[in-house]
Amino acid sequence: IFRENSELAKKLSEEIGKLAPKVAQKNGYDRIKIMNFCGSHEWTTTHYGLRALMPHEVELIPGPGCPVCVTPSSDIENVINLAMEGYRIYTFGDVFKLPTVNHYKKNEIGSLAEAKSLGADVRIVYSFADAIEDAKKDGKESIFFGVGFETTIPSYAVLFSRNKVPKNLMFYSSTKLTAPAAEYAVKLHKSSNHTPVSGVIGPGHVSTIIGAISWNFFPKEYHIPVVVSGFEPIDILTGVLIILKDLYNGNIKYTNLEYRRVAKLEGNIYAQKEISETFDVIDAIWRGIGVIPKSGMDLKEKYKEYNARLLISNNKPWDYDLPPGCKCNEVTLGLAYPTDCPLFMKACTPARPWGPCMVSMEGACAVWARFGSSQ
Ligand code: SF4
Numbered sequence: 001i002f003r004e005n006s007e008l009a010k011k012l013s014e015e016i017g018k019l020a021p022k023v024a025q026k027n028g029y030d031r032i033k034i035m036n037f038c039g040s041h042e043w044t045t046t047h048y049g050l051r052a053l054m055p056h057e058v059e060l061i062p063g064p065g066c067p068v069c070v071t072p073s074s075d076i077e078n079v080i081n082l083a084m085e086g087y088r089i090y091t092f093g094d095v096f097k098l099p100t101v102n103h104y105k106k107n108e109i110g111s112l113a114e115a116k117s118l119g120a121d122v123r124i125v126y127s128f129a130d131a132i133e134d135a136k137k138d139g140k141e142s143i144f145f146g147v148g149f150e151t152t153i154p155s156y157a158v159l160f161s162r163n164k165v166p167k168n169l170m171f172y173s174s175t176k177l178t179a180p181a182a183e184y185a186v187k188l189h190k191s192s193n194h195t196p197v198s199g200v201i202g203p204g205h206v207s208t209i210i211g212a213i214s215w216n217f218f219p220k221e222y223h224i225p226v227v228v229s230g231f232e233p234i235d236i237l238t239g240v241l242i243i244l245k246d247l248y249n250g251n252i253k254y255t256n257l258e259y260r261r262v263a264k265l266e267g268n269i270y271a272q273k274e275i276s277e278t279f280d281v282i283d284a285i286w287r288g289i290g291v292i293p294k295s296g297m298d299l300k301e302k303y304k305e306y307n308a309r310l311l312i313s314n315n316k317p318w319d320y321d322l323p324p325g326c327k328c329n330e331v332t333l334g335l336a337y338p339t340d341c342p343l344f345m346k347a348c349t350p351a352r353p354w355g356p357c358m359v360s361m362e363g364a365c366a367v368w369a370r371f372g373s374s375q
Pocket of ligand 1: 325326327328331338341342343344345348349353354355356357358365
């Protein structure tokens with residue numbers, strides 16, 4: 001698609017190149033920092049070398065867009081303990097490999113993969129629906145370890161609301177909401193010594209569910225333009241150009257022109273209803289970061305018989321939960337690039353991930369490891 005649109009890509013990058021110095025001068029910026037909030041945006045940006053097309057004023061930084069990367073070690077440890085107690089665990093392939101904070105310690109189980117190697121019944125599935133089908137076969141007491149953002153949560157909710165979940169299958173929710181984390185990251189940049197974020201590439205997939213309007217708080221409260229963007233390189237280049245134009249014209253707004261082919265202003269009302277009838281919003285732990293208020297979801301009281309979190313009696317308060325030397329918290333919040341981590345492609349590689357951002361293809365470290373930084 002990029003090759004087919006190479007003329008358009010060239011035109012967009014030339015316009016970006018012309019406008020960026022004017023925006024920087026007009027607004028008194030050293031750098032125009034534009035943050036994405038979706039692992040797929042980071043994938044496109046890196047895979048297609050979009051950073052190499054940016055003028056030196058524009059910096060494209062990854063944000064907290066990978067649900068696997070931010071799954072707290074305590075949740076993985078809890079699920080490992082349940083696996084070792086005899087529950088069968090169902091989860092996704094990248095969660096299976098996700099290392100806990102104990103990963104580097106002797107005599108500790110560092111991942112669900114290690115638990116399986118020690119005899120636990122841990123099964124990889126593509127979806128909650130697949131886990132349901134498998135759990136029904138023999139009636140064994142089982143738990144689905146559910147991670148994901150608003151794009152994945154409806155697929156869980158709809159199976160509860162349609163009474164499809166068998167009694168022998170519980171659900172451990174480590175699901176997360178993107179907007180509170182996006183706001184957290186932007187606030188952090190504003191308050192720290194770092195250059196504040198000047199524009200946001202809004203997550204297209206998530207916006208199909210929660211609606212483009214959900215990002216209106218960025219222009220309204222933080223004076224930052226947002227463009228809800230698709231996942232082709234042209235989408236992202238267009239998004240960057242719209243942000244620069246907004247900054248130059250002083251017309252700070254959210255834009256849903258670019259990805260209107262999928263994301264509606266109000267989102268998917270049906271999915272929103274399914275989510276709100278099945279899950280409650282809770283304060284959630286983000287790995288390496290801590291608790292972000294109202295940024296996660298857990299099953300409602302009416303589904304308590306399914307709630308595997310209620311099996312955990314010793315819920316510990318959050319403690320720093322990254323392996324030593326891992327900078328995933330900084331990478332996730334856009335405060336560091338993967339290459340700033342001394343372990344990148346040394347002790348930590350896609351084949352042997354040391355930290356959580358190297359596991360999933362939505363993690364910035366895994367993306368940079370495969371495709372280079374394109375800076
Ligand atoms: Fe963590 Fe590995 Fe990324 Fe370093 S390279 S921040 S250890 S995931």
